[in-house]
Amino acid sequence: DGGITQSPKYLFRKEGQNVTLSCEQNLNHDAMYWYRQDPGQGLRLIYYSQIVNDFQKGDIAEGYSVSREKKESFPLTVTSAQKNPTAFYLCASTRGGSSGNTIYFGEGSWLTVV
Amino acid sequence: QLLEQSPQFLSIQEGENLTVYCNSSSVFSSLQWYRQEPGEGPVLLIALYKAGELTSNGRLTAQFGITRKDSFLNISASIPSDVGIYFCAGQRTGGFKTIFGAGTRLFVKA
Numbered sequence: 001d002g003g004i005t006q007s008p009k010y011l012f013r014k015e016g017q018n019v020t021l022s023c024e025q026n027l028n029h030d031a032m033y034w035y036r037q038d039p040g041q042g043l044r045l046i047y048y049s050q051i052v053n054d055f056q057k058g059d060i061a062e063g064y065s066v067s068r069e070k071k072e073s074f075p076l077t078v079t080s081a082q083k084n085p086t087a088f089y090l091c092a093s094t095r096g097g098s099s100g101n102t103i104y105f106g107e108g109s110w111l112t113v114v
Numbered sequence: 115q116l117l118e119q120s121p122q123f124l125s126i127q128e129g130e131n132l133t134v135y136c137n138s139s140s141v142f143s144s145l146q147w148y149r150q151e152p153g154e155g156p157v158l159l160i161a162l163y164k165a166g167e168l169t170s171n172g173r174l175t176a177q178f179g180i181t182r183k184d185s186f187l188n189i190s191a192s193i194p195s196d197v198g199i200y201f202c203a204g205q206r207t208g209g210f211k212t213i214f215g216a217g218t219r220l221f222v223k224a
Contacts (some may be wrong), residue, residue, distance in 0.1 A: 004155075006155075031210075033212075040219075042201070042214055042215070042216045042217050043156075043201070043214045045211065048211065050210070088153070090155050090156075092155075092212075094212070101144075101205065102144070102146055102158060102161050103146070103203065103212045104158065105148075105155035105156050105157070106155050107154055107155045108153065108154060108155045110153070
């Protein structure tokens with residue numbers, strides 16, 4: 001079945017470390033996204049990519065980095081510059097850049113700073 | 115908030131009906147409703163593409179407003195497993211990014 005796979009589901013980070021969250025999709029979607037969700041809160045956009053080798057900052061990009069070397073993959077690195085990284089991270093994708101495309105989500109990754 | 119969602123919280127008895135609303139001052143080309151269970155990603159419930167469109171999915175019914183600026187989601191005969199956060203989301207006409215409402219947290223008492 002087609003879908004979006006995020007890994008790991010749970011990740012613990014020591015202060016000062018960088019960690020990378022994986023996101024792979026086999027939906028043949030052009031656009032991919034990373035969202036952050038804090039407990040009891042809505043979704044905030046970190047980064048998005050409309051095509052391979054191109055990505056744009058979202059609303060809360062500071063302390064994060066991404067790459068888009070393959071259409072299927074959009075990994076997110078949480079750097080040591082992100083002062084409060086403990087949150088639930090969601091990867092998503094849409095078919096293309098035109099409006100009207102429904103967004104599909106992975107199952108999410110929990111990141112905790114220890 | 116570009117998409118105003120209400121109510122923010124909803125606590126009902128099992129078997130009751132409920133309605134969640136989504137409003138904006140902007141025109142949207144499409145609008146979707148999602149449900150998120152704790153610790154999981156949001157799952158698409160209903161997608162709306164045409165002005166005035168009324169769509170059902172089991173006990174769920176949603177409509178896209180005639181002006182494309184609003185929508186509602188109705189759940190009939192609620193059951194305990196309906197609990198979660200319900201989000202409306204949409205793409206503005208000519209826009210690319212998906213815009214999300216703040217979510218409605220639903221509690222169903224057995």
